[in-house]
Amino acid sequence: METNMLQANPQNWYLVLSTILFSIGVMGVLMRRNALIILMCIELMLNSVNLLLVSFSAYAGNSEGQVFVFFIMVVAAAEVAVGLALLVSIYRNLATTDIDVLSKLKW
Amino acid sequence: MNSQIIFFILAALSIMSALFVVFSKNPIYSVIWLIVCFFTIAGHYIMLNAQFLAIVHIIVYAGAIMVLMLFTVMLLNLNKATEPHKPLLYKVAAMVSGGLMLLVLLASMRSTELGPYAAPAYSESGFVQNVGMVLFTEFLLPFEMTSVLFIAAMIGAVVLAKKEIH
Amino acid sequence: MENLLELTNLIAPATWVPLFPLIGFLIIALFGKQLKSVSGWLASAMILVSFALTCYLFLNLPDNKDLNFELFQWMKWGNITLSFGWLIDHLSLVMMLVITGIGFLIHLYSIGYMHHDEGFSRFFSYLNLFIFFMLLLVMGNSYLIMFIGWEGVGLASYLLIGFWFKNDAYNDAAKKAFIMNRIGDLGFLLAMFFMLFHFGGLDYLTVNEAASKLGLGTLLITSITLLLFVGAMGKSAQIPLYTWLPDAMAGPTPVSALIHAATMVTAGIYMIARSNILFAMAPHTMDVVMWVGVATSIFAAVIGMKQNDIKKVLAYSTVSQLGLMFAALGMGAFESGMFHVVTHAFFKALLFLGAGSVIHAMSGEQDIRNMGGLSKYIKLTWFTFLIGTLAISGIFPFSGFFSKDEILANAFNGHTLVWILLSISSMMTAFYMFRLFFLTFSRDFRGTEDQKSHLHESPWTMTVPLIVLSVFAVIAGFWGLPVVFSETHVFANYLAPIFAESKNILTAHAHLDHSTEWMLMGIATLAALMSIGLAYYFYIQSKLLPEPDAETKGFAKWVADKFYIDELYDKVFVRPMMVLSDLFYVLVDKLVVDLLVMASAWIVGFTGRTIRLVQTGNTGLYLFLMVIGMMVFMFIQLVY
Numbered sequence: 001m002e003t004n005m006l007q008a009n010p011q012n013w014y015l016v017l018s019t020i021l022f023s024i025g026v027m028g029v030l031m032r033r034n035a036l037i038i039l040m041c042i043e044l045m046l047n048s049v050n051l052l053l054v055s056f057s058a059y060a061g062n063s064e065g066q067v068f069v070f071f072i073m074v075v076a077a078a079e080v081a082v083g084l085a086l087l088v089s090i091y092r093n094l095a096t097t098d099i100d101v102l103s104k105l106k107w
Numbered sequence: 108m109n110s111q112i113i114f115f116i117l118a119a120l121s122i123m124s125a126l127f128v129v130f131s132k133n134p135i136y137s138v139i140w141l142i143v144c145f146f147t148i149a150g151h152y153i154m155l156n157a158q159f160l161a162i163v164h165i166i167v168y169a170g171a172i173m174v175l176m177l178f179t180v181m182l183l184n185l186n187k188a189t190e191p192h193k194p195l196l197y198k199v200a201a202m203v204s205g206g207l208m209l210l211v212l213l214a215s216m217r218s219t220e221l222g223p224y225a226a227p228a229y230s231e232s233g234f235v236q237n238v239g240m241v242l243f244t245e246f247l248l249p250f251e252m253t254s255v256l257f258i259a260a261m262i263g264a265v266v267l268a269k270k271e272i273h
Numbered sequence: 274m275e276n277l278l279e280l281t282n283l284i285a286p287a288t289w290v291p292l293f294p295l296i297g298f299l300i301i302a303l304f305g306k307q308l309k310s311v312s313g314w315l316a317s318a319m320i321l322v323s324f325a326l327t328c329y330l331f332l333n334l335p336d337n338k339d340l341n342f343e344l345f346q347w348m349k350w351g352n353i354t355l356s357f358g359w360l361i362d363h364l365s366l367v368m369m370l371v372i373t374g375i376g377f378l379i380h381l382y383s384i385g386y387m388h389h390d391e392g393f394s395r396f397f398s399y400l401n402l403f404i405f406f407m408l409l410l411v412m413g414n415s416y417l418i419m420f421i422g423w424e425g426v427g428l429a430s431y432l433l434i435g436f437w438f439k440n441d442a443y444n445d446a447a448k449k450a451f452i453m454n455r456i457g458d459l460g461f462l463l464a465m466f467f468m469l470f471h472f473g474g475l476d477y478l479t480v481n482e483a484a485s486k487l488g489l490g491t492l493l494i495t496s497i498t499l500l501l502f503v504g505a506m507g508k509s510a511q512i513p514l515y516t517w518l519p520d521a522m523a524g525p526t527p528v529s530a531l532i533h534a535a536t537m538v539t540a541g542i543y544m545i546a547r548s549n550i551l552f553a554m555a556p557h558t559m560d561v562v563m564w565v566g567v568a569t570s571i572f573a574a575v576i577g578m579k580q581n582d583i584k585k586v587l588a589y590s591t592v593s594q595l596g597l598m599f600a601a602l603g604m605g606a607f608e609s610g611m612f613h614v615v616t617h618a619f620f621k622a623l624l625f626l627g628a629g630s631v632i633h634a635m636s637g638e639q640d641i642r643n644m645g646g647l648s649k650y651i652k653l654t655w656f657t658f659l660i661g662t663l664a665i666s667g668i669f670p671f672s673g674f675f676s677k678d679e680i681l682a683n684a685f686n687g688h689t690l691v692w693i694l695l696s697i698s699s700m701m702t703a704f705y706m707f708r709l710f711f712l713t714f715s716r717d718f719r720g721t722e723d724q725k726s727h728l729h730e731s732p733w734t735m736t737v738p739l740i741v742l743s744v745f746a747v748i749a750g751f752w753g754l755p756v757v758f759s760e761t762h763v764f765a766n767y768l769a770p771i772f773a774e775s776k777n778i779l780t781a782h783a784h785l786d787h788s789t790e791w792m793l794m795g796i797a798t799l800a801a802l803m804s805i806g807l808a809y810y811f812y813i814q815s816k817l818l819p820e821p822d823a824e825t826k827g828f829a830k831w832v833a834d835k836f837y838i839d840e841l842y843d844k845v846f847v848r849p850m851m852v853l854s855d856l857f858y859v860l861v862d863k864l865v866v867d868l869l870v871m872a873s874a875w876i877v878g879f880t881g882r883t884i885r886l887v888q889t890g891n892t893g894l895y896l897f898l899m900v901i902g903m904m905v906f907m908f909i910q911l912v913y
Contacts, residue, residue, distance in 0.1 A: 014151070020209060077167055106889055
């Protein structure tokens with residue numbers, strides 16, 4: 001009965017929640033210039049998508065969606081490892097993590 | 108009724124912490140607020156009866172990724188003073204864009220038909236046993252492939268981050 | 274169908290006949306560098322095996338039976354089916370024997386002739402390729418397969434004429450041969466399209482059956498046969514498409530012997546003999562064939578009298594003899610034409626190989642004004658060359674006498690004017706051949722001292738083919754003894770089933786009585802002897818010598834310069850074509866095509882130069898643009 005109650009919320013709420021989180025992530029990516037923060041905002045966006053997937057999976061009674069979320073987490077972990085390594089290497093060369101300084105790649 | 112209250116509290120917490128992530132001046136605070144946000148999302152997972160993911164989420168994100176972030180922040184010696192400054196116009200534009208994004212997404216979701224929805228009486232799809240069954244039968248090969256991905260990422264990270272020896 | 278069951282054991286040997294030269298070609302072309310001098314022997318062995326198989330077919334094919342076998346179905350659309358198969362009958366067997374037999378001898382000869390050449394292996398790979406296509410040409414059971422072989426021998430001829438490709442003049446000669454042949458091939462192609470459209474097939478059985486249902490001399494059959502004859506004109510060097518053959522002498526001498534005397538140039542005659550029913554149905558075309566043949570025969574003989582290059586003389590005599598064959602075909606004497614093809618193949622190959630031996634001895638000299646007195650130094654070549662010259666001049670009992678006599682007898686029997694003209698042409702042939710012979714082998718040596726010290730007889734690989742061919746040049750005539758000597762004409766009897774149907778269509782002439790035949794033979798022999806005497810008087814008694822090119826005047830200069838036909842073609846066809854090409858180059862290429870290309874290139878360059886400025890390198894801006902783009906897409910998706 002207790003678990004039943006836990007799932008009693010309409011799915012739309014989760015949709016709205018994950019959309020709001022995603023938009024906050026987008027806003028952060030646009031607003032901040034620190035590459036580390038941008039990376040964190042991307043993580044936030046990924047998580048909002050994960051939340052959406054889990055809600056669909058749970059409401060449809062299908063485990064496959066959760067397996068997808070698991071794989072997304074795997075990929076995110078790999079991405080963060082490589083992304084932070086890149087960041088360290090950039091910082092070592094330019095002594096900054098400001099993305100606006102990284103404007104060498106142009107016409 | 109209880110579940111609704113819990114949902115709203117958790118949702119408010121996650122939105123608030125996400126906003127703090129974006130607006131904190133100090134990167135250390137951002138990291139810590141992101142950890143809070145991840146914990147609230149794990150709470151949502153439990154609400155959705157996805158215990159396995161909730162645990163994995165906390166271990167992977169809060170335990171591994173965020174620690175990595177913190178270490179990087181310390182390694183690079185980032186703090187409030189070193190934080191680059193953006194013009195106000197930029198910030199306003201970013202906020203407007205984010206708001207527009209929200210609007211557009213919500214609008215497209217409204218136009219999406221979810222189909223006749225009946226709340227399931229009780230779903231065990233998120234239990235460790237069920238997820239494990241699917242993961243180790245249907246998705247066994249991709250699961251094993253993730254180890255290759257991790258090896259590649261590990262080697263890549265080492266190569267990128269190690270000091271260049273001239 | 275029943276003959277198929279009986280003859281199934283002949284299908285495999287027949288299929289292997291052209292495959293051996295093909296295998297030889299592939300091996301030598303791929304591994305020529307490794308094989309080195311072995312390639313010559315390998316190529317000869319391949320042809321020898323083909324020859325043996327052809328002999329096996331010749332001995333085992335029952336009389337009055339053909340091997341008409343479909344190997345596989347090639348194309349099929351609508352109700353038209355084109356298949357790939359062999360037709361082995363007496364006609365194709367005769368050609369196959371000539372091709373593989375003489376082909377083998379010439380391969381053997383080439384081993385000696387070409388052994389200094391750096392392109393030794395390449396030469397033999399081309400020769401094998403040629404034999405393969407030539408066999409395809411004569412063995413196919415449809416015009417389509419004949420056409421494949423037809424084009425293939427054209428290719429091989431092109432490659433071999435331009436064999437010494439470092440010389441630009443030789444390359445030009447090769448291109449000329451190829452382009453001239455292409456004009457003829459267009460006629461052949463059009464004829465095939467006509468046949469496909471009106472008869473619904475291209476194999477000989479279908480075409481012959483459909484054609485014999487048409488009326489005699491209808492427009493359709495006349496145009497088809499005329500178009501076929503245009504193809505034959507190109508391949509067999511008849512007026513007006515003959516100019517490529519003398520130029521084709523640029524190739525190595527064995528090539529001239531094999532391709533441009535014995536086999537390829539007779540493809541046109543084979544084609545007309547093969548389609549004898551079609552031609553018998555078109556009397557107008559027959560007249561055209563005859564008169565073109567007669568004209569070519571006379572014209573080439575006249576030019577041949579004033580040529581001083583040993584190979585050019587032989588080339589013009591080939592053109593002249595081919596004209597004689599066409600005249601025979603045009604008179605409906607198909608078997609006489611084919612008979613002359615065979616005897617001509619022997620003695621003309623012999624003459625060319627002898628000429629090759631002379632050139633070999635003279636270290637590359639080809640001008641007969643610089644030769645003379647060679648009989649003392651190269652006895653065997655001298656003797657075999659004499660046999661060949663006697664044969665082509667039509668002296669009894671050499672082969673040329675019988676085959677020429679047969680054609681002349683046919684001409685006398687109904688076309689008196691043709692008989693007179695052909696007799697004159699024969700006299701001229703005897704004259705210029707003996708002129709060539711006397712100037713080359715008799716009197717004193719006129720070359721340099723250096724050449725004199727090098728004079729030597731050729732190696733055995735070159736002399737053996739000469740001996741074998743001279744034997745055949747003597748005895749080949751006895752397969753076709755005229756009626757006065759023997760009751761049965763072996764050769765004509767052998768080919769009789771092929772031409773039986775067309776003989777029914779053509780109005781038969783009464784047989785000449787024996788006294789007339791004796792008289793004709795007498796006249797021919799006398800005329801030939803007279804010409805020889807004349808040549809003897811001019812070039813031995815009076816010790817005349819052809820004057821240097823610069824001193825030739827008047828009509829003689831016209832003849833020596835081949836009546837300026839090449840120059841005429843150059844003025845009438847080549848120059849206007851060049852002018853037209855230049856015009857199109859300026860109008861179409863420069864103005865339209867280049868403009869379009871340049872404009873599009875400029876547009877791309879301009880937009881690239883302009884748009885690249887968007888790439889500011891500002892990551893923040895990129896992110897903004899990305900998000901805005903995503904929103905725009907979602908907005909569009911919402912609205913529509």
